[in-house]
Amino acid sequence: MxxxxxxxxxxxxxxxxxxxxxxxxxxxxxxxxxxxxxxxxxxxxxxxxxxxxxxxxxxxxxxxxxxxxxxxxxxxxxxxxxxxxxxxxxxxxxxxxxxxxxxxxxxxxxxxxxxxxxxxxxxxxxxxxLTETKPELLTGTIEADETFVGGKEQNKHMSKRITSKRENGKRISKAQPDKKTMVLGILQRDGKVRSIVVPNTRGNSLQPLMRANVEPNARIITDALRSYIDLKKDYNHVSIKHTPGNFITKGDEHTNNIEGYWSILKRGIIGTFHSVSPQHLQRYCNEFDFRYNNRTLTPVEKFVESVKGSHNQRLTYKILTSKKATK
Ligand SMILES: [Zn+2]
Incomplete structure (x- = not known):
């Protein structure tokens, strides 16, 4: 039709x-x-x-x-x-x-x-x-990177923020965890992106996800984070060092595409939704991933493609508002 x-x-x-x-x-x-x-x-x-x-x-x-x-x-x-x-x-x-x-x-x-x-x-x-239900392995040249999403921008470099709160009529200071959440991005050049909420940037958090999403022997370009080191066993892993304010790129050894994607995702989330609670962030990531992955389609084609996922797992209001909802 x-x-x-x-x-x-x-x-x-x-x-x-x-x-x-x-x-x-x-x-x-x-x-x-x-x-x-x-x-x-x-x-x-x-x-x-x-x-x-x-x-x-x-x-x-x-x-x-x-x-x-x-x-x-x-x-x-x-x-x-x-x-x-x-x-x-x-x-x-x-x-x-x-x-x-x-x-x-x-x-x-x-x-x-x-x-x-x-x-x-x-x-x-x-x-x-909009969530991919049968994601295929990414291949070719892959850029991977991690970032913080959500929370308040002015608290960018703080893992905790101090807020003042009134309790029993008395003003108290209370440390509250920042709402920023860590996201791993895996992007195939000229292909798809996947952004995945992770608890931290340790090797045992990132590496299983890299292996589950990227075909063995693909070329993976990351920053110098030590968590990626063991990828060398199964991949052609290129680790690039940047020093603050000085991005040294050698040929096509860079992570510019995934960094560009982060700016779309963050500007979108901050500009449209202002803040997103960590328990719902993965779904927002899925929405932005879908739009990026279908970027060559016209809006109508994108719409027609998207409704194919109408039978994806149903979210009830109860699941959505439960604290345990992490997916
Ligand atoms: Zn029947």
Whole structure:
């Protein structure tokens, strides 16, 4: 199918009703042939006539006797369990794809006409949709680097900050950990980037991730951090030394691409979202990685590509707001 909407007005014209939105999603996720999400049987499901305001929505019931469950294309997707119309979800997905730096929940709420809390939830589920589920190994020339993301810029070089807090009416000073979180970036030149939240920059944190993401024998360029030293065993590892203010580069031995990516990510996160809590940072990284990795596509192509991940693991509100949520 060829979709030609270029503006949000044309987009809204195309997705004029719920039926069109469901059919679009059926085409993207099923290739137009409904598959039971409960048991994945090859048997053709029954068409069911839904009632009331859902009567235009394509609905099915599994024809496998042991299963027999009802479903639509929203079942087991990031859109399941939400009262928000599919049209608004798709509009939000389009907005996240056409924006360069993401879209805040306040902004998204006003554009699609939902509450800010709902927009926040939609944004996080869309980030789950943008997450690579079967990442292939990166190869060729790889640049790897670590950086701090989040927290307040003025506290850049402090691991802790002192804030003043009132407790039982008495003013006390309390040390609070900075909200900055460490991120490892692995970038294939002329290819994809992956940014991964890490607890620290020790070798046993970084090296397993490098090995899980980069093909053996690839060329890896990093700074002089000692944590990367053992990579020499399996890779052509180039370690570059810079002294402050003096970047010595030899030919193509540099990490300029990943450093450029950090500036997009940080400006985006600070400019759009102001601050991001460590427990949610990985999802923001996934969103920025997706936009970078599909940078050669047009906004419409990016949108059409992104909805393929609609069946990615569903995030419930409970998971999102739980303190243990780290992914
Ligand atoms: Zn079934």
């Amino acid at each position: 060829n979709y030609a909407f270029k503006t949000i007005a044309e987009f809204n014209d195309y997705f004029k009703d719920e039926k069109t939105c469901y059919e679009f999603l059926e085409d993207r996720l099923w290739g137009g042939v409904p598959v039971c999400p409960h048991c994945a049987t090859a048997k053709k499901p029954y068409k069911v006539k839904a009632r009331g305001k859902f009567q235009d929505i394509p609905s099915y019931r599994c024809s496998e006797r042991a299963c027999d469950l009802p479903f639509t294309v929203r079942t087991n997707s990031i859109y399941e369990g939400s009262k928000v119309e599919l049209r608004k979800w798709l509009q939000a997905a389009y907005e996240i794809n056409i924006s360069k730096k993401g879209i805040s929940s306040v902004e998204l709420a006003s554009r699609i006409g939902v509450s800010q809390k709902t927009a926040w939830f939609i944004n996080h589920r869309l980030r789950a949709m």
